[in-house]
Amino acid sequence: MSPNPALAVLPPLRGRVQREAPLAPFTWFRVGGPADVLVRPADAEDLLLLLRDMPGDLPLTVIGAASNLIIRDGGLRGVTLRLARGxxxxxxxxxxxxxxxxxxxxxxxxxxxxxxxxxxxxxxxxxxxxxxxxxxxxxxxxxxxxxxxxxxxxxxxxxxxxxxxxxxxxxxxxxxxxxxxxxxxxxxxxxxxxxxxxxxxxxxxxxxxxxTQPVRARTGGSTFKNPDGHKAWALIDAAGCRGLALGGAEVSEKHCNFLINTGAATAAELEALGEEVRARVLAQSGIALEWEIKRLGEAMP
Structure with missing residues (x-):
């Protein structure tokens, strides 16, 4: 593997720096490609050094518990930051x-x-x-x-x-x-x-x-924001999307504002299913749902 150019421009850090780091294990959906570089700073001082000295044009993505996040299958460019023990x-x-x-x-x-x-x-x-x-x-x-x-x-x-x-x-x-x-x-x-x-x-x-929620499934919490005066789940249910599936992705039967990875879903399938839900709700109610789950990174070519 050729040296990752992002590593060459980072300041010396005391925390962990890992190139081509798998990110799917961190996300609740268990999908997504790798990070060019994953940085886990040792403490606030380490984090401040990183932010001060890394190039301003180098992409920076912050992930936390990744409970409301779809990382696309092509992964994240630049530096991905995850705060941990410190x-x-x-x-x-x-x-x-x-x-x-x-x-x-x-x-x-x-x-x-x-x-x-x-x-x-x-x-x-x-x-x-x-x-x-x-x-x-x-x-x-x-x-x-x-x-x-x-x-x-x-x-x-x-x-x-x-x-x-x-x-x-x-x-x-x-x-x-x-x-x-x-x-x-x-x-x-x-x-x-x-x-x-x-x-x-x-x-x-x-x-x-x-x-009321599929808390033990591979999910990402509420998929769409509640529009003013409406509940997203009710709009999704009225549009006939409860249980709708695409590949390994599925709209939860238990709470239809939740998407589920039934075991072999890709990020692309989850996102495409979400877009299909949005299209059906728009056609049925005239309301455009907005994503609450963040979708980050690049799709596979």
Whole structure:
């Protein structure tokens, strides 16, 4: 294999740098091609060095828990960044939680509950990590990140910034991050609560997810955003798409706003099936569904 040109222009890092790195094992769909270079920085200092010294025209893609992501079969060009151990700390404060970007949303919810803090229970129902939750203003069960976030720290080529709730300008499934910025940690406010009530609320969310979503399948969470005044799943169901299949990809019978890899799907099949669903919903209802799942990388030639 010829040397990867992306490796030659990266600064010396203490974290792990891997060329032609398989990415499918990281994604919940278990599909997708390799990264030209996968970088897992040791800590925030390592990440800042990378962002400062890597060429500005070198593509940079950040992946977290990859729970709402389709990586196309041709893989990702340039540098793919994945935050791991050095970014997973969760710290309890008297009126909130400070969590690293790699901490799982569910772990933050459980940590808050164990400290008798209420208000973060909804995070137990979001299958991802804190960095992604901030970047996309993740939400579930009547609450969103914007409702509980005080500030987020982000690494940029110019250094580390602390952005307030207002500066992040949250919108539906969106936060306004600077160019090539990477969320490193965030603070969420919470309030003293009754431990039994908090535990019951979290168990109710778990039970509802188990009953209504294909949580044990190879899936990627909600496929499409809910249009104003509508539920995406209801539009998909009305268009006759429940159980629709293409190759190894299938629309979930249990919750039809979920796509499933039944075992041998390609990223191309999942994306094509999603586009077929969009076309049928548009034809049936006149509403154009927008993807909530991110689709990144290049298709196979």
């Amino acid at each position: 970014f997973g700390e969760v710290v309890v404060e008297p009126d909130g939680i400070v969590a690293g970007a790699a901490a799982l949303d569910a772990v933050v919810a459980e940590t808050a509950a164990a400290a008798d803090l209420a208000g973060l229970e909804f995070l137990i129902g979001i299958p991802g990590s804190i960095g992604g939750a901030v970047a996309m203003n993740a939400g579930a069960y009547g609450a969103e990140v914007k409702d509980v976030l005080d500030w987020a720290e982000v690494a940029t080529p110019g250094g580390l910034l602390r952005l307030s709730h207002a500066e992040l300008a949250f919108a539906y499934r969106h936060a306004a991050l600077p160019a090539r910025a990477v969320v490193t940690r965030a603070r969420f406010h919470a309030a003293p609560g009754d431990a039994a009530v908090t535990a019951a609320r979290m168990q109710a969310i778990r039970s509802q997810r188990e009953a």
